[in-house]
């Protein structure tokens with residue numbers, strides 16, 4: 001999706017002054033920006049400032065004469081928007097949007113838009129943590145609103161904490177990425193992280209997967225408009241914004257969670273490092289240390305990817321191959337054996353290209369035998385390139 005027209009809603013918080021810099025930066029990037037201010041916002045910033053920077057009259061009143069040639073201005077503006085952003089977004093506007101209240105121009109106009117909505121909250125930390133705000137944000141995310149989370153730092157009220165409105169340059173970067181809103185409405189299921197195979201209530205077998213690649217994929221897919229389900233093994237990562245996260249523990253639990261949701265998906269990306277084997281028996285009590293060795297018999301876990309490959313109808317199926325040797329041969333074999341559309345392979349013995357790192361060096365093998373070798377890059381960049389490949393397969397359909 002090409003973003004040209006941006007409606008910027010400004011609500012009543014100290015951070016309203018940042019809306020001036022945001023408008024200026026957006027204009028410099030070539031966007032057409034029309035600003036709407038709430039009554040409270042005008043206590044913090046003059047409409048004249050935004051009018052001058054945006055080069056358009058600022059709309060402040062639902063019932064005033066239209067500032068444009070449009071008759072019913074709140075509907076026309078809602079349609080004009082390619083993206084609707086509210087920055088700063090007060091607890092009040094978030095609450096009103098969650099409840100479906102339209103009692104001024106901004107709240108009515110944002111309800112009427114079909115454009116992607118980006119909210120940039122700014123408020124005191126205690127307000128941000130209030131259960132009502134937490135619940136309202138969760139509800140709006142579920143409805144598809146995008147959030148640029150507040151940063152942590154010194155707040156205008158003197159407190160420190162999470163609540164500072166994100167900086168205008170970060171918001172502009174976010175919108176540029178959102179401009180590639182090419183996966184709208186596609187249902188993508190992503191798996192991430194390791195699994196844990198229990199031996200007893202305190203011990204388990206696992207692997208070094210950090211989950212970063214899967215989480216980066218989930219974040220990138222969401223930012224491009226996909227409806228993302230992330231099935232995650234135990235990892236130390238925050239849930240990505242807007243993504244439906246399902247936490248699982250063992251390979252069997254992951255198998256069930258993936259299979260239960262497979263039919264409704266348009267694509268599945270299996271980035272999890274699922275254990276191939278599990279202990280044959282799991283002791284209900286902690287196994288006591290004894291003299292001598294402890295021999296554990298491992299049995300095969302189901303092969304989730306192969307199962308999906310056998311069941312797939314219209315779904316694009318993407319696998320990962322983390323290899324220590326014969327990377328290309330092993331990846332190509334897996335691509336065919338599991339009926340995949342793409343496989344992303346990496347040599348995990350290479351520095352900065354495997355488990356636990358922020359970066360990856362992947363080669364993507366396609367079903368048609370062709371391949372693309374990517375240089376070392378962040379997992380987020382790699383995620384976007386993998387999604388590009390999936391997008392291309394949909395375009396060629």
Ligand SMILES: Cc1cc2nc3c(=O)[nH]c(=O)nc-3n(C[C@H](O)[C@H](O)[C@H](O)COP(=O)(O)O)c2cc1C
Pocket residue numbers: 010011012013014015038039040041089090091092093122123124127
């Ligand atoms: C000095 C001052 C600063 C404020 N800062 C914020 C803020 O940062 N975030 C917020 O949610 N509300 C803040 N408020 C409260 C809002 O202005 C108030 O809830 C108002 O009703 C919001 O209206 P609006 O959402 O229509 O703009 C502040 C109020 C004052 C007096």
